Every structure is written in structure tokens, then in C-alpha cells.
Amino acid sequence: MRELLNGKKIVLGACYYPEHWEREDWETDLKQMLASGIEVIRIAEFAWSKIEPREGEYTFTFFDEFLELAHRCGMKVIFGTPTATPPAWLTNQYPEVLNADMDGNLYRHGARRHYNYNSAKYQDFCKNIVEKIASHYAGHPAIIGWQIDNEINCETDVFYSESDTYAFRQFLKAKYHNIEELNQAWGTVFWNQTYTSWNEIYVPRKTIGDSTNPHEVLDYIRFVSHSARNFVKMQADIIRKYKKEGDFITTNGLFSNLDNHSMTKESLDFITYDSYPNFAYFVDGSGLSGLRDRKWSQNLTEVRSISPIFGIMEQQTGANGWNSKMEACTPRPGQMSLWSMQSIAHGADYVGYFRWRTCTVGTEIYWHGILDYSGRENRRLRELREFSKILEKLSELAGSTYLAQVGVLQDYDNLWDARLDRWHRRVEEVSREGIFTAAQLSHTPLDYVYLQDSSSLEDLMKYRVLFYPHAVILTEERMALLEAYVDQGGILVMGCRTGYKDLTGRCTRAYLPGLAAKLTGTDVIEYTFAAPEEEKVWVDWEGTKLEAAVFHDLLAPLDGNAQVLGVYSNSYFAGTPALICNSFGKGTAYYFGGTFTKEVAEQFLDKLGVKNPYQEIFELPACCELAVREKDGQSYYFILNYSKEAVTLQVKEKRINIYTGEEWQGSCLLEGYGTVVLK
Amino acid sequence: MRELLNGKKIVLGACYYPEHWEREDWETDLKQMLASGIEVIRIAEFAWSKIEPREGEYTFTFFDEFLELAHRCGMKVIFGTPTATPPAWLTNQYPEVLNADMDGNLYRHGARRHYNYNSAKYQDFCKNIVEKIASHYAGHPAIIGWQIDNEINCETDVFYSESDTYAFRQFLKAKYHNIEELNQAWGTVFWNQTYTSWNEIYVPRKTIGDSTNPHEVLDYIRFVSHSARNFVKMQADIIRKYKKEGDFITTNGLFSNLDNHSMTKESLDFITYDSYPNFAYFVDGSGLSGLRDRKWSQNLTEVRSISPIFGIMEQQTGANGWNSKMEACTPRPGQMSLWSMQSIAHGADYVGYFRWRTCTVGTEIYWHGILDYSGRENRRLRELREFSKILEKLSELAGSTYLAQVGVLQDYDNLWDARLDRWHRRVEEVSREGIFTAAQLSHTPLDYVYLQDSSSLEDLMKYRVLFYPHAVILTEERMALLEAYVDQGGILVMGCRTGYKDLTGRCTRAYLPGLAAKLTGTDVIEYTFAAPEEEKVWVDWEGTKLEAAVFHDLLAPLDGNAQVLGVYSNSYFAGTPALICNSFGKGTAYYFGGTFTKEVAEQFLDKLGVKNPYQEIFELPACCELAVREKDGQSYYFILNYSKEAVTLQVKEKRINIYTGEEWQGSCLLEGYGTVVLK
């Protein structure tokens, strides 16, 4: 049986770096960890030189000794492959393995992830070190799983080395077969960009005015994702040859320009995430949106879409910071536990803390672990000990999954197109934040649902309502699935800018919204960005006033089924339809001409009857998140208080507080940063 | 007879890209254009690969077929040379043709204008392709004129390739003959910059602290202009060998680091401009000054100074935008016609719209044409059809020219010096905007008047009042002309910082304002920037309070003719003269110690009796521009309403509305974005 994510227990772990400490510290540290509830550690992911100190020289004694000690103490180990940080001897001798900026300046030794995925030389070195490590250590009984590399596509998600150009050409040849097809797909007739040979093609290079060919860049992002996935698969395939049965393979983090879903499916047993909600508390105010640390619930929603049950490989414990940037507060009492419960509420059955001790050297001297430099007892360790005791009560919910009846459709084509296309990005960003915020603050559980080749009607039918806010790129396959969903009774909500591009990012010549016209019964007769110097534009939805923020599609209903529900009430297009609803089979499709701000999204949730679905059971203040995990018909209600002030909840139906075994009903107090799980 | 700008008619055109569409679309598009009033199209300016798909391989059938069809349909064609976008095979094989940034990083394929003017290799390729095109197509009856390249010095106006360094040395040798003269002119004794050989000289390169030798940079800008002009002339000379009689040569746009006046004189029949007032309506608020789209009247004033009658090669029709930047609103109903009339009011007898259809591929998928991607009928096409009908009524004013009695003197030496010299630039920018805004809002027609080698006293005597706001660089020739102007009765107004540099940008050792001292009767005894932490400094001009913004020259009158009209009324130099007026022959010269903000400029217009010269005929709200074109003694009054609200005008003397033939007198209503021409 797998040691983690086995449906039996929620396990705590930590990241530990034996190479950062004296050999004498190891046993003390291991025992203190175990005594504090830590059962698993991750090691070795930056320790290439500890195994191959010089090219072709190998030594295994360092980790042999450590693993022996860990095993003796009863500590389980996740072993990381060290390919995120090549040794100095490697990059100095073979600079072709390095990544470069767009001008070709190489990124040098001293940081992480300065390599490129496509250097044959680097691939050889990596194959070799992974083979050595896996063949030597895989049988060790302390080991329970493997982490590949570290945070794929972190630090950077763009690659401009010569190796990348060579590989990009191969990628394109495989996709287009001949240069004419590529010219067609990339619209190179525009601005005389026509290519006559594969050798004229490069990864994006410096252009004047930073102009880009959008179709090329879309393929380039796909290529980056493809390269990263291949790199991970290469390592997974090697490890799989050697690993003990039951040991798992994963990698950590969630980064951009990467199809994490496909990567997980083809190479991993599950994904692990690195959760740092304290990023919201930078001193320079660069913290995130109004949601602050609740923004990480959005990230965890993304993680869930890949692996409904997942692990946290790095969970925030202390202040973060590098010497060169990021000044952040120390988490306040309770926040470490709150953020751990945030992870668990969304489906984490393993929570590994980053990191046991704060490193005394290097760029990350301010990336604090549970313990400070001295290793002495401290407030955060005490909080961990208390939390680990609570966690023991939660074993029964291991294996349960998050429950939502509202979904937001996503797909990598549109995510990536929004990245390279500012018209697309501007609407996408507003709606992404608006819908999530509306759901989060109204206690409406929400899923992200990725449309993939393997997506089925069953996947969609789980949801009463699906938003697909700005499906700029649409395909016939995806439309067929959406039509089936609505036909079977689903409710689909689409927003402005739907359907005007194909998979290459070229614009359709069909009337807009292109492939979505039939399902939505909508004709887009004109469109415009909201004018910055004018007053806001409003839509009247049967008496309710909604802002049509950022963008305005001017609509017309296509036929009798299509009903105009809302019209613009000002600007030169006052009176024009702005919201159309189309009956289609047993279901309904909505087309809204604007973006989904928080107010608009909340209105949709309300009107479509899916807002705050547990209001019969709970009445919660906005500062609390509600999440529900379910297993075998049993629902577990997580209530997380992100405020530093204590709050009063109304529990309308009696429930059991799993932490204490007490019954909760009526007015119940939840302390500042407090959490509770009720069943 | 020339087909455009022939004094008979104002013609509408469009930009069309046959290579962007299916061959089946051509005839439909051409006929729809003709039916909508479009008589001329511009084609081919980015289509090198359609003619030379590989080095040395030529094919003419594509445009042969298109021209045949155009001719058959009755559409006239402006043919563009394709040198703005070299083919991929060219730049990949010969990277030396590329322009570079200051660090030497080459600008690569994928954008426009990434070449350098001075590469012998690129010049050869261009000569060849222009020769091929001109010799093959010039006789075609559909062709009525030629556009050279596209938007010379757009995208960038600085060039740092090796070819540019070689050419810069030639340019300097021709100018200075020996290195000692160059050292003298560039003041290289400062900071030990002395050169001992031409080979030590480069185009500007990376320096520490971005410091520059101002005299070198001034020559460098002259060199850029010289290179661009030569490049255009090279093409014009070839085309002239082949073109049919009556066919014209032009180029489009108005960009910096370029003496557009000389370029036009030596190579073109007239200049055409690309007018995009919608730049004022970016979503990110980066639109321009308070004048918004009226800022384009300033640009058109520049165009008029080159060609009193000119064309618009690209007139805004839809939202603009690239995938990578520029989110803009769609023009509101009426704005496309308003902006067309803005062009015509200033002297455009040809208005070509950009572009017929919105391209479905490439960087400019959001640079909308009249039609959207689908090509379906839309609001903008309907507006065009209505506008083309109005335009037919305006034929009688073809050939008439803009009328102004106030001019602002400019010259390239000072424009370019202001670019490299922040002390100069700061005052220049304030006065440039101030004077134009004052004239525009007070309905005072205004010309820019360029002082060139060919400028004559007659050119100046057209104006009752001339401003020369900050003639930092002065020459004896120009002073002689100015003195003659004032002597003959002209009124000249000069501002702070006049006359302290010579043509090399070196400062004079003469008492300031140097060569202007005699004419202005003024001695500048001290000067300073306005202190940012202090209160504003005021000048009392015979009881009127004016701000002396940005800079303060402290003045003294030189002799009895010079009269102190205004003194500073606060700061440590309170009581010091700030405005001196000097009788000189039959005229008067004014020296003002500050800059010309809108308020100061309006005061001068008023005191000098040239403000709002048509106030006996019209009373207009500030949101309306008044422009007057005149031909054979007949004045045509253009009134353009830039506001979205309808406004009421007072027409005090009866005039005929040319649009309708009706008489206008008394209170007349002009709708939002509406225009009218009265005679």
C-alpha cells in the first residue's frame, strides 16, 4: 500500500536538508521531527554534488548514511532527483546546457533552473544521474516515493537557448510536416513573414517594438510545455524501472506554460503543490488581490482539477524571503495551522512543511522553516505539535473529495492565448478573479474543470452550472461536448469574446461567436472595449443593474428560442441586447456581453440557484471559507476563519466538531485564524 | 492629369491586402468598395515574398492577376514597394542587413522595419526588387501612383548596426573633412574625448550612466535623417525611370529623426499621412493630452507645413491594437467621419481608409478595418456610405488651402537638439503644447512654419504674428530673415533660452540671447529653472498676471527702443524685467522670459490682436475646431464637433451649409461628433 494518499490517514511531513547541517545534528533533528508529528521528509533535491562531486565520480555514502539513520529512527523519505541545480563543473564545462534570455545572454551558475530542457548534453547528464540514484537508492526501505526535479517551470517558463531552437524545429516538423502548412497556421502572409525553410525558424527572438506573431507564440508555449513534460517523463521512466512497488512518483508546484494535467497523467502518481499563502504579506505591499491568503484556495482549486486527492510538498511555516528580494512578515499565531487546513479542505492528504530548519547560508536565509537558525524550541514548533494532535482526529476524512456543483471550464489553449494576447488577457483576468471571489465570499464551493481530449460528458454532468467565461478559442469537439451537456440539462454561461479564434489563434471569418452561435442562440453584431473616459456601462437584467465591465459585445438573438434577458441601458448602444438565454434541449445556455466581475458572477450564481448551497445549515461571515469534502455519503464541512478576529457562526443543524467530538449548534465561536471540521 | 490631389475632387480610398484573402474574395471586396465610394486602393507594401519568394526567383502573376481584376472593376491602385519587411530568407542569410539595439543585439524577423538603411547588401536587394517591380508593373493602367516603403522611421528612429557606423564615418568625413574639425565641432576636449582617427568613431554606443556627447548626437540624428532620405531617394529615382506620366510618388506617415520637408522636396510629389486619432482612446489611459483626438489637428498642421495639399494614406476606421499591446475602443458612431473631415479641413484631398477588412492573422488582428473578420455589413460601412455621399458635395473645395495669420516657427536643428537635451526639451514641450492648445481652443487657425535653407521673406510675411518659442540654436542666416520680417512690419515673439547654441550645439560665449540680442533689444542677465518646491512665479504684464512656468530668464532692456512690458512679481528676482518689447523697423519683437503655457500663449494672441479672427462670423463652443480653407477668394469654414454631445453654434453672418445647400444663420445645431462646412 502506498504510504501517502492511501485513504487511511492525513500525514504530516517536512523538507529536510542533511547537507545543510552537521552530521551530529541529524539524529537530534529526526527525533524532534518525529516527536512533533512529522512522519515523512523530502530530501536531496538540490544535492547533485553530494553524489557526483566531479564529472563521472560518484559517491553514495552521504545519503546511505542518512537513509540508514532515518530508517533506524522510523522516518520515511521522499527522495528528490537533483536536476534543478546542475553542478558548477557541469555548466562551466558545457555552457550549452544553460538557458538564455531573449538576447542570448546565458543564465549562469548560482541560482536554480538555469538549464534548458532540450540540450542533449544536459539530458544525458540527467539520465545518468537519475539512473545512478535510482539504481542505488530505490531499494532502500526508508524511501516511500520520489520527487522529480523541483518546481518545473518555476524561476522561468521561457527558454531561448540554441538547443531550444533546434528542438522547436523538430516539434514543428512533427506538427506541420511541411513549411507551407506552418506558414498557413502562423498566418505568415501578414507582414511578409513567410518562411521558406525550417532553418529560418527560431524560438522567439528580439524584435523591434516587441511585436510577436501570436500564432507562433502559441505554438512556442505548447512547445515549452511539451519540452518540460518530456523532461519529467524521461526521469519518471528511469525511476519506474527501479522503484519498489508502492513507492510513488510526483513532482511539486504548479507553474505556467505547462500542461500540468497531461504531465501528471503520463508521468506521475499524483501532483504535489507548494503552498505559500504568506506571499500575500509582503512588506512592500506587493501581496495579492483583496483575497490575500484566500487566493491560495484558488490555487488549490487548480491543483484539485489535476489530482482530486493531492499532497502539499512545501507548506509555508515561517516568513519567506531572499537576500535580494521578498521581505515578508512571520506568519501570525494560528496561520500555519489555518493554511494547513486550507490545503486539507481542498483535498490534501499529505502536508509537508517547508522546512524543518532555517538555512544559515545562501540566497534563502530568510526563507524560514519551523525552526529558526538556532534550532531552539519556538512558537511555530509548539503550534505544529498542537496541530498534529488535531490532525489525528481527522483520519476518517482521508480519501474524501471536494464537493462542488458549480464549475468553471478552462483549457490550456485559452489560458496560453490569454497570456500572449492582451485583448484576451484583459477580459480573462477580470472574470477569473470575479467568479472565484464571488464564489469564495458567498460560500459557494467551486471547481475548475479542464477541457481535455479525455474529457467526457460525465465529467461535466457533475455540475449544475458551468461557466466558460471567455472561450476565445473553440473547437468543434469541445462545442459538441458543451452542446451535449446543455442538451442533457446543464446550464452553461459564456461571456464576451467567445469563439472568435481557432486552435492556431487565427480569427474565424464566421459570424461571432463562431462555433458557439448555435448553442447560445446569439449573434454578436459589434464589439468594443469599455471607453476609459466615459461613465460605466450598465446592463438591465430584468430590473437588476449589472456593470458590463471592460468589454461590450453587442448582441442580437438568433431565433425564437433565444430570449433577450438583459439590454445595455446607456452609451451609444443603449437598448441593444447584452444578455441572451437560449433553451437547448433540456438545458439552457447564457451569453453575457461583458465580463464576470464579482458582482456579475454573484448575480449569476444567485439567479441560477446555486449560490451558498449550505445556507440551510450554516450562516457564516464573509471572512470564513466553507469547503466540503465527502466520502461514502458522509460530508465533512471545513470552516476556515482568515480573519485575526474571532467570529460567531450560526450552525442551524446540529453537527459534530471533529476536533473535539462536541456537538455544535446555534451560535458558535471560532477564534481568529481558527478552523473547525464539522460532520 | 494626376489622379489624386488634382484640385478637382476629394477622393476616398482604402488599404487592401489581396494576399490576406482568398482569390474568390477579391472581386466581392472590390465591388463592395466601389459601391461604398472607395475609388482607390493601396496594395503590396508588405508583399515582397509574393514577388521574390526565394532569392533571385521572381513571379509577377499574383499582382498581375489582381491588377487586371482591379482594372476591370474600375479600381485605381497605389502600389507600394515592399522594403519595410524583408523576407525571412533574406535576413536569415544576410543578418548584416538588420538593425541592432545599442548593445549590438540584432532585431530579428517577425516585425517591420528591422533593417538598417546603410547596409550595402540591403540597398542592393532593395534596388533590385524595386527595379523588378517598377519595370514590370509601372505601365499597368490600374496604377496611379507609388508608395515608397512604409512609414519611414516608424518602429524605431535609431540605428546601431555596423553598417551604420561605416556610413556615419563617411557622413562625418564629408562634413568635416579632417578629424581636427570634428574634434572642434564636437567639443571633444571635454572629458578627454578627442579622436585621433575616423576609426575611433562609432554611432552612439553604450556608455556608463547613459551620458552622451550632445554635439555628436546632434550629428547622429542628422545622419539618421540623411540615411533615410537617401534610402527613399534611391527608390524614387528607380520608380521615376519607369512610371507612367502623371503617376505620383509618395510615402506615408510622419516620424521623427527625419527631415520630412527635404525628403518630400527631393523625392516625392507630395506627402501622405497616417492619421489615427483613436490612439487617444486606449483602455489603459495612455491616451494623449487633454486635447485627445484634437491632438491630430496638431499633427496635420505639421503635415501641411510640408505639403499644403496632401493625402491621408491610412485614416482610422476601427479599434486599433496588437496582440501584444494597445487595447483601444472602437470609434463611436460619427467619429470615423469626424476624423476624415479633420484631415480634409487641414488640406487632405485624398483620404484612404485603413483598412478595408480586418486581418484574421498576425500581430495586428485587432487593428480593425471598416469591415470585421467576417466581412459582413456593419455600422462602420454604413457610416462610410453616408460619408461618401456628403463628400461628393465637397468637390468644389478641392485644391483650396488652409488659411492662418499666426505661425509657429520650427526648424530641425532645434527639434533635434530638444530631443537630446533635456533642458531644451522641457521648455520646448510645454510651449509646443501650450501654443497649439491656446490656438485650437480659441478658434485661431495656426500654421507651423519651418525655417529651411529655401525659406524666404515672402514665406514669413504671410503671417501677422510669428512665435519662435525657444530658438536655442540660432544662425546668422535665420536671424537675418527674422530681422527682415520684423523690419517689414512683422511681429515676432521669442521665449526663454533663445540663442545660446550654434549649429553644432555648442554654447555661445556671447551675451545671451546671443544673435537675437539685437532684434529683441534684450539682455539675459541670469536664468534658472522654476524651483519645484516653491510657489509659482508670476509676471505682471501691464496688470495681467501670467505664470512664468518652467524657466525664468531674468532680463534687462538693451537700449531705448526696448521697452519693459512685464516684470516678475515674486521670488528673489521680483521686479526684474520678464517681458521686453522692441520696436525694430516697422515691426516689433517680443522676448518673454518664461515658457508659453496655454494661458500665456492665449494672452499673447489676444494682446497682439490675432485671437479668434472669425469671431464676427461665428461664436463656437471650445469643443469645436474651426478651420478655414480658401481657393480663388472663396473661404470654406469647417466646424468640427469633437464632443459626443450636440452643441449650438451662433452663425452671425449667413453662410451656406455645403452638405445640404441650406442657409445657416443664428442658432444652429451640430450633432455629437458632427461636422459642417459653410461657405
Added chain:
Amino acid sequence: MRELLNGKKIVLGACYYPEHWEREDWETDLKQMLASGIEVIRIAEFAWSKIEPREGEYTFTFFDEFLELAHRCGMKVIFGTPTATPPAWLTNQYPEVLNADMDGNLYRHGARRHYNYNSAKYQDFCKNIVEKIASHYAGHPAIIGWQIDNEINCETDVFYSESDTYAFRQFLKAKYHNIEELNQAWGTVFWNQTYTSWNEIYVPRKTIGDSTNPHEVLDYIRFVSHSARNFVKMQADIIRKYKKEGDFITTNGLFSNLDNHSMTKESLDFITYDSYPNFAYFVDGSGLSGLRDRKWSQNLTEVRSISPIFGIMEQQTGANGWNSKMEACTPRPGQMSLWSMQSIAHGADYVGYFRWRTCTVGTEIYWHGILDYSGRENRRLRELREFSKILEKLSELAGSTYLAQVGVLQDYDNLWDARLDRWHRRVEEVSREGIFTAAQLSHTPLDYVYLQDSSSLEDLMKYRVLFYPHAVILTEERMALLEAYVDQGGILVMGCRTGYKDLTGRCTRAYLPGLAAKLTGTDVIEYTFAAPEEEKVWVDWEGTKLEAAVFHDLLAPLDGNAQVLGVYSNSYFAGTPALICNSFGKGTAYYFGGTFTKEVAEQFLDKLGVKNPYQEIFELPACCELAVREKDGQSYYFILNYSKEAVTLQVKEKRINIYTGEEWQGSCLLEGYGTVVLK
């Protein structure tokens, strides 16, 4: 006897550039200078080409003639070595002498200081030119001293050429002997940075995410300082071989990444400073803190810490500016004299003005001298003449030194660590500005006291109170000195973040504040940045409310001697000690858990009884600085009015106004920008 800084007289000088003017101007200029009180000029520091116009060709006649003339007129000369601006022929022929940016792009001819210190080729050229100059000119009777190069480490203080990498390796070999020690010191075990060979080590290069190894960068800054010092010493050693007895060697300015104290000790007779308080009056508002020109008193305090009696080589006289940046006002009447007296108040016995005449060519055409381009009489010259007369009255205070009983400890290790470490920098910057501002506005004279190898207990015992705000890096030697100071009765004040790093910048594993725990009797049990989204955190110091800005160390007293004086009064750590005072021998050490804002610092000055020590004699408005110089028991009180308004002082004990010889007592008026020296 040395001509300057000889304790007999305060001397005025000017910077003069004979190469900028006609030979005919020289005598006029020299005589006008002498007539205006200028006795010394500095020349030649950018004039390499005037002596070696081509490689290996020497000519001495230019400065021979000038020196002869100067001597004849009675003008004394400081001769500058011209190594800041290598000739064009040198850098063009030997580009390896150039400095580069981090990507390796070379900085080119046209500015200053574009060379690197470590090029053997450049060192050879410099040795040679200095040898030529010193051997030829050193005996000339007009010469009284030498300036080496110009503004060492100005323009840039980072160097990335290949020569720098080679020299860095030598520097590190000499320091660490073997690569294992370097690995240990740099903590390269972190992120697998371990080096296996010296050839893998470079000066900092481009890394992804701009991450840096803080220990490496700390050594790199030390290396830059070391390189600059060696470069200066190389020149000083040559000059010393030739110079006349009594002639001095100096260099000018105060720049970063440079141990100015060691440089002065090993190579110079004294330091000279370039004082430009007008930097506070940029038009673009980029002037400095609320102190504006009083910020230069802080700079002069730094200068005093190196040479208690020093010179000003460049004292502001006019507006500053380059053509490419820096638009600044002209100093207002009185400011030139005020700023001269500011220099003198802090210990300057020589004040050399920059510059006699404003140069008519080059980047610095707006860096105004006393005279404008024309050289005509002006307001600033008149002010100089008046000032030189006043100065004659001040001869008696020559040789007196600045008197302070409060010191702020500094050391280069912490200054440089704060530069590379943002956590360190953020607290350092706040306290540096806070303490200085509190002292300056409360009329509390203050010294900066650098802890150096040579620092002795006597050096410290001069002060009743010493602040060492954030001694992040501590050594046992420095702690021993501090303990001795307190033991002998001194009062030491330390702030948050003390003592957590060693000299390599690695963090200690000892309990914090590490080596300072014993002296301060303090244990830091937890710490955090102030949370930006929360309310301010306050400390109650026996009833006084102080903000604990930016950072919070949570404290506990270590034993009976340690007394809790203040506790945090809000946030989650309310009630925790924030200020501890520890009796130690005859003195007391304070540990404050926050930073020293102006308010906090003023509170400490007050509570420790050292605030406004001359309040029995004077009552001054905040806009006046009070400085005291003392010689042979005689105190000289400088009062400097930085306001443009006249102010009234209360002189409670009769004093003599040295300017006029009058007695001052009671209410006395000091005009705007006025100064007075009382004794």
C-alpha cells in the same frame, strides 16, 4: 609647510580647465580668480590627450605654459592625474581595459570611468602616464598638491570585465587558500553551488530571477574596494617618488563599494569631498529626503569620520545638469555661501569651487560654474567676492575640529551587507535617516564612528552615547571593544536584528542577538517584519509611546541585570518586552526591538541626556543647523539657516560674531540662507 589644511587659514579654490578655453583667456581668468579670493586651482584631471595625444607620444608644453603663467600670477595648483578618462586611441585599440555590464556589454568611450581597475594593460598605461606627469611636473613651484584620478567609484561601483574575474580569483585565493574553504565561507552547499576549481568562479554574472549568493557578493564588494584602493595606491606611490616635500596627495569624492578610510590611510594625506547640495533641487522632484540640502551635512559627517580636517575639491556654485539628465535650479542668492559654510562647519579648511567658468561644450554644458558661458560678471561672482571677505575673518578657526558627544557606529562589513541584503537594508535605511534627522533638527552634533582594525577604546570613549543601530554582522574583536566601552561607563544603544551574521554573512546558530547577548542581557525569542496591512505597533517606554517601525524583535531579559524598560502594547505579541537596558560595568547597554525612526531616536537622545547640548546658550529654530568646531579650548558655534526666510535666534549667553566682531546676545536676526559663526 603644507599649503592647505595647515591650521593657519581657510583657503578658497576653484576647478579650472585651461583646455576648455582659448590661451588668451587664461590670464584674464587667473587674475579675475585671484581678485575674487581664489588662491588655488585644480587642473588637468581629464586631460590625458593634452599630454599623450597618441600612444607613446608625449608633449608637456601645454601645461608647462599654463603652470608658468599660473606661477607668474601667483596662483597655486593642484594637479590631477588623468586616469578617469582614457583617450579614444587607448580604449579603441585595447578594449580589454573597459568595464562591462553584467551581460558583458562593454562601456564605451564618451563618458568617464569606463575602465576597469584590474586590466594589466590599463594599469601599465596609467603607471606610465602618471610617471611621465609626476616626473615632469612635480618640481614646478606652482604645484602644491596632487589629485589622483577623479571620483573613484563614481559613475559605477560594479565591475564585470574579464580582467575583474581574473583578479577576483586571485583575491579569493589569497583569502581562502583552497577551494574548500571558499565553499565553506560561501555556503555553496545551498542550491548545489559547490565549486570544484577556481576557474568556475566569476564576478557575479547574470542569474535567473536575479538571485545572488549573499556571501559571494559580500566578498565581491570587498574585492571592488580592494581593487580601487590598489589602483589609487599604485598612483600615490609613483607621485610620492617625485613630489616636492610639503605637496600633498588626495583624491576627491565619497563613493560606495569603497573603504574610503583605508584608502585614505594608505595612500592619501587627506580626503577631499565634492559637495553638491543643489542635487536637492532637481526640477523633476527627485531631490532627496525632507532634509533637502541638509542631507549634505550627513555626507560631510561621513567625510569627517575619515579626515577630521578635510578639503572640498568641488563645491557647488551654479545649477547642475547634463544634456541627458538632471534639470536643476540655479542656487538662490546666499546658498553658495551657505553651502560653503556648511562644509567649513564640518571641518573643511579648503573649499574649491566647481568650476570657474561654465563649459560651452560636452555633456556638462549645464553644470554651471561661478561664471556663465560668457565669463561676464554675475550675481554668483559678486557673492563669492563678499564671501571671500568674510572668510578672511575665519582664519583663527582653521585647524579646529568638530565636536560631538553622540556617535553612530558604522563599519564597512555591515554597510556592504545592507547593500546586498534587503532585510538588512530596510532596517538600516530607516535608522540611518532617523538618527541623523533627529540629531540635526534637535541641534545635537553627531559623529559617525567607523569600527576599523585600528579602532581603540580611546576612539570610543570620546562619546557619551554610541548608537550601533543594526550591527547585523558582529565579530568577537568588535564586541570586546564595545564591552570595554560600556564597562568604562559608555552608553551603547543597539537595535533590532543585531548579531545574527558573521563576517562571511552566514547566520549564526547561537541564540540571538548572538555575540551581543551578553552585553545587552537580551534574548531575541522571535522576530518579524511589521505587517503592512495592520495598524502600527507601539512600544510603551515608561509611559512614552514609541512606534516600533519596520521590524519587531520580541525580547526577553537574560538575567537580573537586564531590565525591561519597554513592552509592545499591541499586536499578537502585546506585553512582550521591546526595550531592555543592561547595566554592564560602569555603563549601560540598550537593546531596542525596532528601528530608530526620527521620533524614536529623538526619544533616546532625550532620555539619555544628550539632546540639544547647547540649549543653555542658544535657542534655535529647527531650520537652523548648529555645528561646533573647537581648537585649544575655544569653541566656534556655526549657525546655518537653510530657510529662505530670515529667522530669529535666542543667544542666551553673550558671544562674538566673528563675521563682524559684534557681540550677539538676546534676539538676533539671521537672514534667509544666512550664516554666522559665534565664539
